[in-house]
Amino acid sequence: MAEEEKNQQSDNQNASADTQVTSSDSNTTPPVSQEEPQTSIAKDSSPEESVDGPPSKERRNFLKVIATAGGILGLTPFIPYGSFFTATLGGTEPVRQKIMNAETGSFVNVSDMQPDSSVIFPFPRTGDVEKDSEPFRRYQLIRLAPDLGGESNDASSFRIYSMVCVHMWCLWDYIEGREVEVNGEKFTGNIECPCHGSNYDVRDGLSHKGPAIKQSKPNDALPTLPLEVDENGDIWVLPPDTALEADGVVGLGRYV
Numbered sequence: 191m192a193e194e195e196k197n198q199q200s201d202n203q204n205a206s207a208d209t210q211v212t213s214s215d216s217n218t219t220p221p222v223s224q225e226e227p228q229t230s231i232a233k234d235s236s237p238e239e240s241v242d243g244p245p246s247k248e249r250r251n252f253l254k255v256i257a258t259a260g261g262i263l264g265l266t267p268f269i270p271y272g273s274f275f276t277a278t279l280g281g282t283e284p285v286r287q288k289i290m291n292a293e294t295g296s297f298v299n300v301s302d303m304q305p306d307s308s309v310i311f312p313f314p315r316t317g318d319v320e321k322d323s324e325p326f327r328r329y330q331l332i333r334l335a336p337d338l339g340g341e342s343n344d345a346s347s348f349r350i351y352s353m354v355c356v357h358m359w360c361l362w363d364y365i366e367g368r369e370v371e372v373n374g375e376k377f378t379g380n381i382e383c384p385c386h387g388s389n390y391d392v393r394d395g396l397s398h399k400g401p402a403i404k405q406s407k408p409n410d411a412l413p414t415l416p417l418e419v420d421e422n423g424d425i426w427v428l429p430p431d432t433a434l435e436a437d438g439v440v441g442l443g444r445y446v
């Protein structure tokens with residue numbers, strides 16, 4: 191009987207151990223349920239994947255602003271801080287100025303420009319040679335080619351864009367006579383950045399080729415300036431609205 195009792199006790203202990211394993215197994219259940227939070231984290235992260243969607247574009251734009259500000263701070267040893275800041279990031283002075291050819295020093299009249307040509311000028315012009323040569327004050331007045339209506343002697347023949355490429359801030363060139371096709375439309379004259387090949391549509395400053403076209407709005411178009419032609423044919427810059435939804439911000443872009 192004592193032998194049987196021993197066996198019985200042993201069986202009970204084994205049964206108890208089995209229960210503990212079962213219990214232990216049940217304790218391992220949480221790791222299974224822990225996977226659910228992981229799954230839900232993964233689900234939660236799926237909106238992050240939509241970082242490519244509109245919210246993330248805003249975020250990238252915000253980061254671009256931060257990068258721009260950082261760039262300014264980095265450039266301050268080379269460019270007078272105050273004037274640089276005045277000429278950028280919405281600080282453009284609300285002045286009306288005649289356009290002065292940076293090369294010749296003379297005011298620009300419609301009779302001075304042939305269709306499909308361009309003139310570089312500073313804005314806002316201060317009269318200080320050093321300030322007026324800052325890249326962030328540099329604009330280009332373009333008279334459109336004839337096939338874009340550039341033979342008219344009114345403001346419709348002209349465009350002005352900041353020369354700072356919104357990709358990485360090189361200065362672009364206007365290429366006279368260049369035949370381009372944008373969205374199936376062919377026309378003459380193109381804006382091309384020599385650094386990485388960004389091209390901008392001369393009609394509205396929107397990128398149509400190269401790295402700038404891949405950037406989210408408003409970081410894919412050149413800032414502009416409003417202009418008018420007076421009764422003598424002289425060309426003026428009107429006080430700009432430096433909102434991104436309007437004339438834009440140098441180095442950042444403009445909503446097009």
Ligand code: FES
Pocket residue numbers: 355356357358359360383384385386387388400401402
């Ligand atoms: S800086 Fe103009 S394409 Fe890169």
